[in-house]
Amino acid sequence: MFTRRSLLAGATALGGASLLPGLAHAKGSLIATTYPGSWEDAYRAIVAPMLKKQADIDLELAPLFAMDQIGKVKAARGAPPFDAFLLDPGPRIVAIEGGLFEKFDPKKLTNLPKIPEGFADEHGVCVSAQVVGIAYNPKKLPAPKGWTDLLKDPWVSRLGLTGFQTTFGTSSIIEIGKQFGGTLTNPEPALVELNKVLPKVAAVGLPAAMPGLFQQGQCDVMFTNTQTVATLKGKGVDIEFVKPESGAIAFYTTMHIAKGTAEAENAYKYFDLVIGKEVQTALTPAPYNFLPVNKDVPLTPDMPMKSLDEMAKYINHDWAQINPLRAGWIEKFNKEMAK
Amino acid sequence: MQTAPRDKAARTLDIEDVTVRYGAALAVDGVSLSIEPGEVVALLGPSGCGKTTLLRVVAGFVRQASGRVRVDGAPIDHLPANQRNIGIVFQNYALFPHMTVAENVAYGLRARGARGPEIAAKVNRFLETVQLGGFRDRLPRQLSGGQQQRVALARALAVEPSILLLDEPFAALDRNLRLDMQIEVKRLQRTLGLTTILVTHDQDEAMSVADRIAVMNRGKVEQFDSPVAIYDSPRTLFVNGFIGSSNLLAGKVAAIDGGMATVALDAGAVLRLPAPSGLPESGGVLLSVRPEQLILSAIPGPELWRVEPGLSLPLGGQLVHEARTADGTTIKIAEPRLAAPKGLPRVYCGLSPDARPSLFPRST
Amino acid sequence: MKEGGKLSLFREWQLAVPLALAFAALFLAPLLLLVGVSFYNDEKITQPGFASWLKFYGDPFNYKVIGDTLLLGAKTVCTTVLIGYPLALVYLDLSARLQKVLLFVIVMPLLLSVVVRTFAWIVVLGREGVVNSVLMGLGVISEPLKLLQTELGLVISLTQIEMPLMLLPLISVMSRLDPNLRDASAALGASRWRTLFTVIVPLSMPGLIAGCLLVFASSTTAFISQTVIGGVRLIYLPLVIWQQSLVVYHWPLAAVASLSLVVSVLSVVAALSWAGRRSGGYVNG
Numbered sequence: 006m007f008t009r010r011s012l013l014a015g016a017t018a019l020g021g022a023s024l025l026p027g028l029a030h031a032k033g034s035l036i037a038t039t040y041p042g043s044w045e046d047a048y049r050a051i052v053a054p055m056l057k058k059q060a061d062i063d064l065e066l067a068p069l070f071a072m073d074q075i076g077k078v079k080a081a082r083g084a085p086p087f088d089a090f091l092l093d094p095g096p097r098i099v100a101i102e103g104g105l106f107e108k109f110d111p112k113k114l115t116n117l118p119k120i121p122e123g124f125a126d127e128h129g130v131c132v133s134a135q136v137v138g139i140a141y142n143p144k145k146l147p148a149p150k151g152w153t154d155l156l157k158d159p160w161v162s163r164l165g166l167t168g169f170q171t172t173f174g175t176s177s178i179i180e181i182g183k184q185f186g187g188t189l190t191n192p193e194p195a196l197v198e199l200n201k202v203l204p205k206v207a208a209v210g211l212p213a214a215m216p217g218l219f220q221q222g223q224c225d226v227m228f229t230n231t232q233t234v235a236t237l238k239g240k241g242v243d244i245e246f247v248k249p250e251s252g253a254i255a256f257y258t259t260m261h262i263a264k265g266t267a268e269a270e271n272a273y274k275y276f277d278l279v280i281g282k283e284v285q286t287a288l289t290p291a292p293y294n295f296l297p298v299n300k301d302v303p304l305t306p307d308m309p310m311k312s313l314d315e316m317a318k319y320i321n322h323d324w325a326q327i328n329p330l331r332a333g334w335i336e337k338f339n340k341e342m343a344k
Numbered sequence: 345m346q347t348a349p350r351d352k353a354a355r356t357l358d359i360e361d362v363t364v365r366y367g368a369a370l371a372v373d374g375v376s377l378s379i380e381p382g383e384v385v386a387l388l389g390p391s392g393c394g395k396t397t398l399l400r401v402v403a404g405f406v407r408q409a410s411g412r413v414r415v416d417g418a419p420i421d422h423l424p425a426n427q428r429n430i431g432i433v434f435q436n437y438a439l440f441p442h443m444t445v446a447e448n449v450a451y452g453l454r455a456r457g458a459r460g461p462e463i464a465a466k467v468n469r470f471l472e473t474v475q476l477g478g479f480r481d482r483l484p485r486q487l488s489g490g491q492q493q494r495v496a497l498a499r500a501l502a503v504e505p506s507i508l509l510l511d512e513p514f515a516a517l518d519r520n521l522r523l524d525m526q527i528e529v530k531r532l533q534r535t536l537g538l539t540t541i542l543v544t545h546d547q548d549e550a551m552s553v554a555d556r557i558a559v560m561n562r563g564k565v566e567q568f569d570s571p572v573a574i575y576d577s578p579r580t581l582f583v584n585g586f587i588g589s590s591n592l593l594a595g596k597v598a599a600i601d602g603g604m605a606t607v608a609l610d611a612g613a614v615l616r617l618p619a620p621s622g623l624p625e626s627g628g629v630l631l632s633v634r635p636e637q638l639i640l641s642a643i644p645g646p647e648l649w650r651v652e653p654g655l656s657l658p659l660g661g662q663l664v665h666e667a668r669t670a671d672g673t674t675i676k677i678a679e680p681r682l683a684a685p686k687g688l689p690r691v692y693c694g695l696s697p698d699a700r701p702s703l704f705p706r707s708t
Numbered sequence: 709m710k711e712g713g714k715l716s717l718f719r720e721w722q723l724a725v726p727l728a729l730a731f732a733a734l735f736l737a738p739l740l741l742l743v744g745v746s747f748y749n750d751e752k753i754t755q756p757g758f759a760s761w762l763k764f765y766g767d768p769f770n771y772k773v774i775g776d777t778l779l780l781g782a783k784t785v786c787t788t789v790l791i792g793y794p795l796a797l798v799y800l801d802l803s804a805r806l807q808k809v810l811l812f813v814i815v816m817p818l819l820l821s822v823v824v825r826t827f828a829w830i831v832v833l834g835r836e837g838v839v840n841s842v843l844m845g846l847g848v849i850s851e852p853l854k855l856l857q858t859e860l861g862l863v864i865s866l867t868q869i870e871m872p873l874m875l876l877p878l879i880s881v882m883s884r885l886d887p888n889l890r891d892a893s894a895a896l897g898a899s900r901w902r903t904l905f906t907v908i909v910p911l912s913m914p915g916l917i918a919g920c921l922l923v924f925a926s927s928t929t930a931f932i933s934q935t936v937i938g939g940v941r942l943i944y945l946p947l948v949i950w951q952q953s954l955v956v957y958h959w960p961l962a963a964v965a966s967l968s969l970v971v972s973v974l975s976v977v978a979a980l981s982w983a984g985r986r987s988g989g990y991v992n993g
Contacts, residue, residue, distance in 0.1 A: 076954035099957075168940060170955045207835075208857050209941045217827060217936075222836035223856050332956040339948070340769050342941045344859075405891050425894035432895045438888035442910050451906075452896030503896060 034063040035271040037089035037260075041068040041213050043236035044091070047293040052275075052284055060274045070171055070212060071096035078105050078263060085263035089272045093135070093172035094256045095324035095331075101128055107262040113273045116280045119299045121313065129261035132279050133288075134296040134316060135230045136309045137173040138253040142225040144243045149226060151250035152181045156202050165208040165215055165224030166199070168338040169331055174212060176254040176322050177228035178334075184251065190326055192334060196341045209342050219244065231294055231309055239292025248309060255310075255319030354381030354537045355416045355506045357402070362411030364397050364563075371397040372408070373563035379556075382537040384530070386544055386554035390586070394563040395543045399509050402541065404428045415506055426455070431505030431538075435512035437496040439484040445471070445495050446480035452503035470498040473532065490521045497529065501536065508533065508540040514549060526553050547587050551575070559583045581704045584632045591638065591675040593631045594706065600625050605703060607631060611669035613649040615695070620703055628706030635664060635678035637699035640690035648694040651675070667693060739970075746963035753959060760960035764968070770948070774972055777928050777944040780859070780866075781976070784927035785920045787867040792874040792919065796882050797908070799875075814875045822869060826933045829865035830856060833937070857939035865937050866927045873926055874919035881915025882908070917984035921977050928973050945969040 035056075039048045045068045053064040069077065071092045078085050078100075085105075092100065100106055111117050111125035124131040139149055141160070149160050156164075167174040179187070182195030199206070207224040208215075216233055218224050220242050234246040260279065262272045278284055285302040288295040296308060304312060310319075357379040364372040372394040379385050387395035400406040402413055404425030412419050420428050439448050446467050453463045471477050474494035484492055493513060500508065513529070514522045530553055533540050544550050550557045551571045558568040559582070567579045578584035585592075595609040605619035607629060615631070623629065641648055651667035654674075658664075658681060665677045677693060695701060749759035764770055799810055817825060832838045833855040840852040855861035885908070893903040909916075927933075931946035940947060945965055952962035 072955050076957060079957055080953075170951070203941075208939055210857070210939045211935045214830075214936045214939075217830055218834075218856070221830055221834035223830070223834045332958060335951055335956055339940075339943055339951070343769070343772070343943045344941050400891075403891070403895055405894070425891065426897050426899055428895075429897070430895060432892065434888045434892060436886065436888060438886055438892040440889065440892075440907060440911075451893070451898070455893075455896055455898040455902055499892075499896065 033061050033271070034065065035089065035268050035275055036065045036067060036087040037272075037275060038069045038074045038087050038091050039066045040070060040091065042216055043232035043293065044068075046236055047232075047288055047295065051287045051293075052279060055284060055287075056275055056278055059278060060271070062271050062274060064275065072170060075099050075103070075105065079103060083265050085265055088263055088266040088268040089275060090129070090259075090261040090263060091132075092129075092259055092261060094259075094322070095172050095175065095328055097128070097259055097261070098324050098328055100261065105261075105264055107264050107266065107269055109262060110273075114277045114280065116277055116282075116299065119282070119301060120280055121298070121300065124257075124298055129259045130276050130280060131257045131259050131298055132276070133258045133298060134255055134313065135173070135232065135258055136248075136253050136255045136296070136319065137176055137228060137230045138249055138309070139247045140219070140227055140229045140234045140237075140244050141247060142219075142222075142243045143245045145222075145225040148245070148247055149249075150247075151184070152177075153184050155181065155226065155228075156198055158205075160226045161202045162205045162207060163225035164206050165210060165218055165227040166206060166342075167210060167212045167215055167227075168342070169334045171212045172256065173228065173230050173254075175327060175331065175334075176256070176320075178338075179322060179327075180249065180251065180254060180320065189322060190330060193337070196337060200341050203342065231296075235292050235294035246309070252318075252320045253309060255316050255321065257316075355539050356381050356414075357507055357539050357541070358412075358414040358417070359398070359402070360412040360414070362398065362401055362408045362413065364394070364401060364406060365409045370563050372401065374411070375560075375563070375565050376411075377558055377565065377568060379539055379541070381539055382534075383555045384533060384540045384542060384553060386542045386550035386557045387560055388544055388547060388550040388557050388586075389560035391545060393560040395545075395560045396511060398560075399432075399511055399541060399543045402507065403430055403432050403509055429503070429505050430507045430509060431500030431503065432509040432511065433493070433496045433500050433513045435515050437484075437492045437516075439492055439495055439499070441484055444481050444483060445476060445487070448484070448495055449499045449502050452499065456503065466502050470502045473501070474498045474528075489517055490525060493517065493525060494528075497532065501532070501538075505538070508538045510540065510542045512543055512545070514544075515546070522549075529553065559586060561586075576700050578632070578702055581630065581632075584702060584704070588634060589676065590632045590634050591673075593633070593669070593673060593675070594671065595629050595631055597623065597626050597629055605629075607703065609649060610671040611649040611651075611673065612671075613647055613694070615647055617701060617703060622705075623703055624705055630704045630706050631701055632704065633695060633699055633701040635676040636662070637696050637701070638675070638677040639679070639694055639696045640665065640667075640677055641692045641694060642688035642690045644692050645694065648692040650691055651693045653689070653691060669693075742963050742966055745959050746967055748960040750960070751956075751958045760958075760964045764961060764964040770965075770968075773943050773945055773948060774968060776942070777946075777969065778972055778976065780862070780934070780944060781924040781928035781973070783859075783863050784866045784870055785924050787863055788870055788874040788923045789916065789920065791867065792871055792878060793916070796875060796878040796912075797904075799879055800882055811879070814872055814879075817869065818872045822930070822932055825869050826865065826936050829861075829868070829933075829937055833861045833865065856937060857941065859938065859942055862934065862938040862942065866930060866933055869930070869933055870923045870927050873922035877918035877922070878912065878915040881918075882912045885911055914984055917980050921980045921984070924980070925973055925977055929969065945972075 039045045045066060048066055053066065056062050056064045067087050074090055074092065075096050090100065106128050109125070109127055109129050111130065114125060114130065117125060120131070139155065141149055146159055146163060149155060154160050169175045169178065178195045179189060179192045182192035185194035185198050187194040208218050210218055215227055215229065216237055219227060220237060220240070231246055234244050237244045260276050262269050266272065280299055282299050282301045285297040285299040289297045289302055289305055294308065296313065297304065298313065304310065310316070359375055359377040362372055362375050363370065375398060377385065387398060389395050397406060401408050404423060413421055440451065443451065449467045449470055450463045453466055468477070471480055474497055476491060476494055476498065479487065479491065484495065487495065510529070514525055517525060526549060542550070542553055554571060556569060557571055557574050559566045559574060561582045567574055567583045574583060574587055578587060584590055593609050593611055595607045598606040598608050600619050600623065603619055604616050605623060606614065606616055608614050609631065649669060651669055654666035654668060656663055656665045661681060662678045663681045666674060667677060668674055675693070745753060746760055747756055747758065749755040749757040799807060802810060834840070835852045835856070839855060843849045844852065855864070889907055890903055893907050898906070929946055931950060934942065934944050935947055945968065949962050949965045949969065952958045952965055
């Protein structure tokens with residue numbers, strides 16, 4: 006019989022061998038995750054070349070959603086397939102609980118004084134913020150005012166939905182639920198209302214597929230973050246961002262060092278560069294529209310807020326409460342949405 | 345010479361000026377053959393001569409570029425293969441490997457919509473005819489080559505075709521079995537009085553099975569005649585070379601008078617021979633003569649030429665001598681094994697009294 | 709088998725030992741791990757028990773998911789057979805040069821990543837995609853057809869994506885068939901249809917079954933195509949496995965779902981190959 010110990014030993018050996026190559030850990034290299042889509046585009050175009058130039062570090066980017074990063078590292082069990090995480094608040098908490106981060110020393114960042122107090126802690130450093138709201142195609146649809154519009158004509162028949170797999174999806178459904186009497190810990194009313202209009206809904210897809218579906222005209226309205234809107238706009242797609250009447254959702258995006266990596270020093274250099282003025286300045290204008298955290302970099306006029314001080318006015322979700330419930334919500338979403 | 349018995353059911357088969365093109369190449373080049381009812385005709389020739397293509401035209405597998413095929417005078421060119429009622433036995437038999445012997449034989453009957461009892465009766469009859477009654481439930485792969493061929497034959501005959509086509513049917517059989525099967529096929533064909541075309545590259549097979557032989561070369565029929573006529577009086581050099589073995593001796597025509605040509609051989613003899621029509625009155629000729637129609641002599645003569653004896657090999661009932669003429673040609677002389685006399689060396693070669701040599705103009 | 713010289717001391721089965729070891733290490737061990745993990749109750753893999761199995765199979769929704777997954781495989785098999793079989797027949801009748809061209813066209817999809825092929829189908833099947841623009845341009849329809857996010861669209865794209873897996877075994881078996889068999893059948897008076905159904909289909913059965921087997925196994929597990937083209941309202945087992953392993957991190961449940969997929973697909977595959985063995989003997993015979 007298998008003991009748990011032998012099972013885990015086997016899992017570690019197999020997981021370590023089968024995931025991303027360890028041989029990429031040559032001198033001056035770093036494997037960091039990034040979100041597929043706008044983040045990947047921006048980091049490939051701006052950050053990777055700069056890191057190579059300034060620190061002679063080869064940055065290898067692994068495009069993974071936050072949840073997938075946690076899954077991959079958990080599967081690897083002590084031999085992380087990448088050196089640095091890029092995470093949203095929810096997965097960040099999961100990772101802290103799972104002990105997936107190296108202890109972070111903010112003092113190693115030369116740019117620490119340039120970011121607001123509290124933006125770096127023993128877990129990692131905040132590199133940007135995301136604002137989630139509604140995106141729509143102004144050539145096809147009038148501007149929706151709030152979350153409830155998504156469930157009404159003409160928007161509902163052009164709506165593209167995603168489930169609870171991502172931070173922006175979860176937050177958006179919670180907000181829809183609140184409009185119908187739901188709470189942070191009970192998005193059920195949203196599912197009930199969605200179910201009523203389900204036959205009209207244009208698409209229910211994986212988060213990664215949504216920008217493509219929007220671009221192809223399969224759906225013309227969806228909930229998403231401002232960076233995705235900016236990226237699609239940069240590709241010539243007709244898309245505009247709308248702050249819902251009840252408020253847009255905002256959360257910080259953070260970077261962390263994976264536990265057990267041999268490239269911690271390179272990760273510090275990478276994080277330092279990312280919060281530095283040069284990168285933040287390059288990522289702020291279109292088509293990237295990343296909210297800058299560096300005090301020396303002003304926000305642009307077309308950003309949803311004038312300064313990061315406004316973050317407090319946005320809707321913030323407490324992911325410590327959400328995380329334990331999410332598995333059940335996903336299961337429920339499957340059943341409610343299934344054809 | 346034997347002729348097939350005339351059966352009322354037997355059909356004539358007329359091939360009229362049939363041409364088949366494969367791309368730019370002519371596979372069959374204006375072939376015409378008239379085949380009598382109940383006759384077995386062999387298409388004989390080297391591979392690539394067009395004989396199989398011609399067979400496939402008759403079967404309907406290949407469409408000719410021009411020309412006609414008639415059965416009993418009626419053209420069948422417009423009919424697809426499955427409406428021609430022509431039986432065919434392939435070189436590899438092409439038995440359906442997933443069907444039993446009985447199912448194979450019943451296949452054509454079923455395709456024609458025959459009823460159960462009729463099918464059963466005919467399957468039994470034709471399996472008995474080919475002596476395979478006890479093998480009806482075997483699969484083809486469980487049979488020997490000869491048995492498979494008999495199944496193929498029974499399958500082709502069961503639908504009572506108007507014409508039977510045999511495509512190298514004996515080629516895959518070993519020598520002893522081949523002779524047995526040739527006799528059996530001939531017996532069946534005569535019993536049923538079926539007009540039959542046999543495609544073969546084996547001249548012995550053509551000689552023993554066919555009533556007439558069409559020798560083909562490069563898409564054309566070189567000669568269409570009885571086996572004896574083909575053997576004894578080949579009309580072209582190709583037929584001469586392809587049928588039996590023969591010696592070719594170069595010479596020149598000195599004169600032609602009264603249908604007889606005076607030929608001076610390069611080997612050193614002057615012969616008077618019957619001249620074929622169309623032989624030029626002067627110029628080079630080739631004299632063809634079978635090995636068994638040459639003799640060796642110890643005494644010189646004007647119609648004999650000197651040879652340098654080489655090896656002698658016993659071959660069946662014969663002794664074959666190899667010899668070299670003065671002009672450097674190697675010839676073969678065959679004589680009964682016991683005929684060689686002892687005594688003086690026989691170094692003079694000539695035609696035997698019953699020789700039927702042929703003369704062909706020598707192309708320059 | 710009789711043993712001859714010294715070489716035969718080296719038994720034939722010994723030659724297979726390295727392969728068997730590699731197979732055990734790379735295939736059997738992970739599978740056993742999967743079985744082991746499935747018998748834990750909690751996400752942290754600390755309490756052994758049957759709770760994950762009971763939870764998965766206590767939910768009727770999961771039966772529907774398993775059924776839909778197998779049905780998707782069956783539908784894809786049907787469409788690949790309906791299109792692939794005639795295509796294989798056409799292939800047999802082509803000249804050698806055209807056969808090479810067609811073979812290249814058939815194999816080409818295999819050279820492209822399945823992700824690329826899948827996203828290409830979004831462009832083709834989308835609301836403003838090729839199919840809808842053509843049909844609307846011709847005036848056949850006034851409203852765009854909904855093809856993406858439907859099982860129809862998914863089956864259409866899987867048909868193209870899996871087609872090489874059907875065609876390659878089919879063509880390889882069919883081109884080994886004796887061409888004289890077709891002529892023999894015709895000469896015996898059989899129509900083309902009778903020849904097809906009584907001679908060609910039975911004899912090409914091993915290739916057909918091998919093709920069905922590959923297409924079935926591949927389409928039931930095609931996570932990317934299923935989720936990107938079908939969307940997440942069409943729920944098949946691979947999506948459930950992905951959610952449980954990479955979104956919810958409930959590995960025991962993910963293991964149960966994976967084993968359910970493996971067992972249900974393998975049992976269909978086993979039935980198919982049993983049927984294949986029954987019809988398989990003739991071709992080489």
